[in-house]
Amino acid sequence: xxxxxxxxxxxxxxxxxxxxMAADADAAxxxxxxxxxxxxxxxxxxxxxxxxxxxxxxxxxxxxxxxxLHTHVTTGPMVEVDGVEEEHKVIKGSEAEISNMIDWVLSx
Numbered sequence: 001x002x003x004x005x006x007x008x009x010x011x012x013x014x015x016x017x018x019x020x021m022a023a024d025a026d027a028a029x030x031x032x033x034x035x036x037x038x039x040x041x042x043x044x045x046x047x048x049x050x051x052x053x054x055x056x057x058x059x060x061x062x063x064x065x066x067x068x069l070h071t072h073v074t075t076g077p078m079v080e081v082d083g084v085e086e087e088h089k090v091i092k093g094s095e096a097e098i099s100n101m102i103d104w105v106l107s108x
Contacts, residue, residue, distance in 0.1 A: 028104035
């Protein structure tokens with residue numbers, strides 16, 4: 001019985017603690033390229049959207065950073081571009097691809 005009660009929290013910790021694992025940078029960049037994310041974002045300079053490095057800095061130390069970014073890239077929230085509100089593009093990919101991409105961004 002004790003093993004069962006310890007297993008669920010341990011599994012949840014493993015699933016949501018992937019930033020400690022090394023992200024596959026090439027796969028993350030490929031997903032971003034496939035979804036045309038580099039149109040509005042760059043690695044280190046601001047374009048229409050913030051740079052990936054500034055996103056990592058913004059979420060540094062936040063326990064719920066992975067969840068916040070996952071929600072942002074999978075739900076299409078409204079964002080402001082050049083003073084105009086528009087819907088953020090939803091990233092198309094598997095959960096593993098999206099998780100890897102988020103891990104990579106947060107590692108910058």
